Amino acid sequence: xxxxxVTAVSKRYGAATVLDRITASFEAGRFTxxxxxxxxxxxxxxxxxxxxxxxxxxxxxxxxxxxxxVPVWKRRIGMVFQSYALFPHMTVLxxxxxxxxxxxxxxPSAAREARQALEMVRLTGFEARSPKQLSGGxxxxxxxxxxxxxxxEVLLLDEPLSALDRRLRQEMQVELKRIQRESGLTTxxxxxxxxxxxxxxxxxxxxxxxxIVQDGxxxxxxxxxxxxxxxxxxGDANFLEGTVASGGEGVAVPGALVRVAGKLPAAGSKVxxxxxxxxxxxxxxxxxxxxxxxxxxxxxxxxxxxxxSTYLLTxxxxxxxxxxxxxxxxxxxxFAPGATVTLAWSAAHTIPMED
Amino acid sequence: xxRLGLVHLLLVIAFLYLPITVMVVMAFNASPLxxxxxxxxxxxxAKLPANDRLLTASGNSLMLAVTTAxxxxxxxxxxxxxxxRRKFRGRTLLQLLLxxxxxxxxxxTGTAMLVFFFSTGIGRGLFAMTVGHVALAIPYVVLVIGTxxxxxxxxxxxxxxxxxxxxxHAFFRVTLPLxxxxxxxxxxxAFAVSLDQFVVSYFLATPGVTTLxxxxxxxxxxxxxxxxxxxxxxxxxxxxxxxxxxxxxxNMGGARERR
Numbered sequence: 319x320x321x322x323x324v325t326a327v328s329k330r331y332g333a334a335t336v337l338d339r340i341t342a343s344f345e346a347g348r349f350t351x352x353x354x355x356x357x358x359x360x361x362x363x364x365x366x367x368x369x370x371x372x373x374x375x376x377x378x379x380x381x382x383x384x385x386x387x388v389p390v391w392k393r394r395i396g397m398v399f400q401s402y403a404l405f406p407h408m409t410v411l412x413x414x415x416x417x418x419x420x421x422x423x424x425x426p427s428a429a430r431e432a433r434q435a436l437e438m439v440r441l442t443g444f445e446a447r448s449p450k451q452l453s454g455g456x457x458x459x460x461x462x463x464x465x466x467x468x469x470x471e472v473l474l475l476d477e478p479l480s481a482l483d484r485r486l487r488q489e490m491q492v493e494l495k496r497i498q499r500e501s502g503l504t505t506x507x508x509x510x511x512x513x514x515x516x517x518x519x520x521x522x523x524x525x526x527x528x529x530i531v532q533d534g535x536x537x538x539x540x541x542x543x544x545x546x547x548x549x550x551x552x553g554d555a556n557f558l559e560g561t562v563a564s565g566g567e568g569v570a571v572p573g574a575l576v577r578v579a580g581k582l583p584a585a586g587s588k589v590x591x592x593x594x595x596x597x598x599x600x601x602x603x604x605x606x607x608x609x610x611x612x613x614x615x616x617x618x619x620x621x622x623x624x625x626x627s628t629y630l631l632t633x634x635x636x637x638x639x640x641x642x643x644x645x646x647x648x649x650x651x652x653f654a655p656g657a658t659v660t661l662a663w664s665a666a667h668t669i670p671m672e673d
Numbered sequence: 674x675x676r677l678g679l680v681h682l683l684l685v686i687a688f689l690y691l692p693i694t695v696m697v698v699m700a701f702n703a704s705p706l707x708x709x710x711x712x713x714x715x716x717x718x719a720k721l722p723a724n725d726r727l728l729t730a731s732g733n734s735l736m737l738a739v740t741t742a743x744x745x746x747x748x749x750x751x752x753x754x755x756x757x758r759r760k761f762r763g764r765t766l767l768q769l770l771l772x773x774x775x776x777x778x779x780x781x782t783g784t785a786m787l788v789f790f791f792s793t794g795i796g797r798g799l800f801a802m803t804v805g806h807v808a809l810a811i812p813y814v815v816l817v818i819g820t821x822x823x824x825x826x827x828x829x830x831x832x833x834x835x836x837x838x839x840x841x842h843a844f845f846r847v848t849l850p851l852x853x854x855x856x857x858x859x860x861x862x863a864f865a866v867s868l869d870q871f872v873v874s875y876f877l878a879t880p881g882v883t884t885l886x887x888x889x890x891x892x893x894x895x896x897x898x899x900x901x902x903x904x905x906x907x908x909x910x911x912x913x914x915x916x917x918x919x920x921x922x923x924n925m926g927g928a929r930e931r932r
Contacts, residue, residue: 368835370831370834389834389839390831390834390835391834391835391837391838391839395835396835397831397832397835399828399831399832400828401826401828403826403828403829403831403832404832405829405832405833405847406851407847407850407851416833416836417836417837420836420837420838420842421837464832464836465835468836468837474835
């Protein structure tokens with residue numbers, strides 16, 4: 319079991335900089351997600367760790383060894399591809415044994431280890447099948463067994479769940495997490511699905527245009543996003559733009575003075591605040607509450623979704639706002655579109671953005 | 674409507690096969706003057722072994738076709754691999770340039786080859802014909818292999834490498850076995866292109882060295898004997914078996930890639 323260290327790695331294709339001096343550390347045994355939109359460089363970073371892409375600058379270490387220029391086949395990696403990439407001319411067992419054979423494990427002991435890996439992904443009894451006789455979820459499991467059977471130093475997952483339907487994807491998320499925990503493999507998982515990243519990861523790194531904009535444990539990244547991009551890419555956010563009030567006791571935004579728990583820049587400077595939609599509560603105008611912050615707004619639309627409802631509102635300056643609320647009361651929240659309301663939330667849930 | 678479609682299909686088949694059927698029937702007819710009623714005879718087949726010119730030409734044709742199949746495949750497969758797997762300057766242009774030779778009339782290609790071989794001192798004969806046939810067959814090989822490669826994903830090779838295969842091992846263990854139906858189909862295609870070839874062969878043949886189509890053509894001009902029907906029937910049978918094998922293999926190649 320080894321960690322992966324990426325130091326000041328850059329990659330350019332012609333004039334386009336895909337990765338811009340990225341430094342990241344993937345701790346041994348941890349499940350880390352690289353989360354970002356397409357074109358953010360997350361797949362390139364994964365392919366650099368795999369060895370399919372050689373960086374223009376920077377250094378890559380797997381465990382203690384420097385492997386920046388070591389070819390793929392000499393690294394000890396396991397990879398699950400987006401399309402699974404199972405060998406169609408081999409049986410399930412032959413697919414899983416392929417890597418073992420390449421690492422010098424042959425014959426009965428290779429078959430035994432392959433069967434153990436198939437047992438781990440719950441595919442015992444499928445050994446003699448051909449990949450095309452399997453469902454998408456089963457192929458996914460074979461690909462996973464094939465990648466982990468060689469006990470690689472690092473397991474690389476390239477959006478492996480994106481081809482599955484919703485139900486199967488949730489099922490596989492649980493399986494993936496269990497297998498990763500049982501095997502203890504250092505895992506790097508590329509995804510553009512924020513929910514998947516939050517559910518599965520020990521750590522998340524958010525990438526944007528070739529840079530890691532924030533990394534940390536899921537809760538920290540969600541509760542304390544540093545930039546507008548991080549706040550809006552992982553989850554939803556309401557942004558309020560204003561000026562830091564003299565005395566530094568809050569931020570003057572259209573319609574209110576917003577109090578912030580953390581530190582603020584110097585008085586008079588412009589700042590953007592982010593508030594998660596579920597942290598806001600909708601109250602009747604001029605209702606007393608224990609929240610530090612209150613903002614007048616007009617309710618525009620209610621989107622009912624069973625357990626929760628989404629409220630779309632308009633702020634004093636015409637800004638669009640969004641609130642998520644659980645439907646605890648049976649009669650709904652009691653506000654109809656067009657109503658004037660007050661949005662209330664606490665200073666602790668008001669996050670100043672760095673950009 | 675369904676009936677009409679079936680009738681149409683039967684008419685098309687009849688249109689394609691009727692002349693050929695007449696030829697095959699006449700190969701088994703005793704009369705040298707195509708007289709009816711039909712009386713079954715194997716005379717024309719029996720006379721074939723004595724016809725040295727036809728036999729030599731047939732031998733030349735087969736040898737040429739086999740050589741063309743081997744050489745065109747050996748040259749075409751790596752070319753197709755490079756075109757579909759590697760990125761290099763001018764790749765699209767090269768890929769486009771491979772197509773026109775298929776559409777250029779053989780008469781023009783044949784004339785061009787004759788002029789070229791004459792001026793370079795290669796001249797005419799079996800070697801010139803081999804070079805000509807290989808050149809004609811390569812675009813077909815590249816096309817057939819290219820289609821096969823398109824249905825095979827590049828990430829299979831990457832998967833093999835991630836499991837410890839060198840690129841060479843990945844090629845022989847993964848790419849090549851999956852490409853085999855396409856390679857066989859391409860070789861059959863090249864074989865057929867060569868065996869059917871008349872125009873280019875006619876230009877490059879010398880009086881002593883001809884191929885079967887060229888020999889048949891000159892035999893027709895001298896006077897048509899049903900021996901031609903007999904040898905054509907044999908050729909036809911062989912061609913049809915090859916084409917059917919091709920169709921079967923390319924179907925298999927397609928089915929293999931389904932997930």
